[in-house]
Amino acid sequence: xxxxxxxxxxxxxxxxxLVAHLAVCPLFTAKAYRATRLVVMPEWQGAGVGTAFLNEVxxxxxxxxxxxxxxxxxxxxxxxxxxxxxxxxxxxWTQTNAMLHxxxxxxxxxxxxRTGKGTITGCGYGGHFRAVQAxxxxxx
Numbered sequence: 001x002x003x004x005x006x007x008x009x010x011x012x013x014x015x016x017x018l019v020a021h022l023a024v025c026p027l028f029t030a031k032a033y034r035a036t037r038l039v040v041m042p043e044w045q046g047a048g049v050g051t052a053f054l055n056e057v058x059x060x061x062x063x064x065x066x067x068x069x070x071x072x073x074x075x076x077x078x079x080x081x082x083x084x085x086x087x088x089x090x091x092x093w094t095q096t097n098a099m100l101h102x103x104x105x106x107x108x109x110x111x112x113x114r115t116g117k118g119t120i121t122g123c124g125y126g127g128h129f130r131a132v133q134a135x136x137x138x139x140x
Contacts, residue, residue, distance in 0.1 A: 004036055008067065012053040019044045020053045024074065026067050032136075033061050033074040038083075051086050058092075058137035074137045087135045097134035 004025045012020035020040045027034045035058065040050035054076070064071040075096065078084060087093040113119050 010057050032072045035076040062139045077134050079132050084133045093135045096136050100131045
């Protein structure tokens with residue numbers, strides 16, 4: 001996948017060992033940021049490092065240290081069941097949306113074909129039955 005446009009990239013290390021990665025993009029039309037691509041190395045998953053890292057980067061942006069110094073909230077989407085559970089029960093986050101099933105593949109196919117960037121038949125995106133949930137970081 002291409003890199004998110006105008007993103008800031010963050011990495012977390014423990015004693016010099018890379019443990020996590022996160023990208024944050026401006027979403028200025030909504031006066032917000034969008035966090036994406038949270039990756040935690042397998043040996044660190046489940047230890048709370050990823051959520052602590054995510055919260056620190058979100059607070060960094062809410063404090064006005066992100067792009068252009070804006071004190072904006074950050075939105076984050078995930079389909080990881082344990083991460084969704086943590087975010088749903090944390091007082092630092094609020095759930096803003098949930099799509100617990102795939103969307104219409106025909107609509108996706110038609111949209112791709114309209115862009116002129118390719119023609120596809122018999123398939124599309126969105127029918128993967130991935131439960132994507134959206135959250136907004138509220139802060140401390």
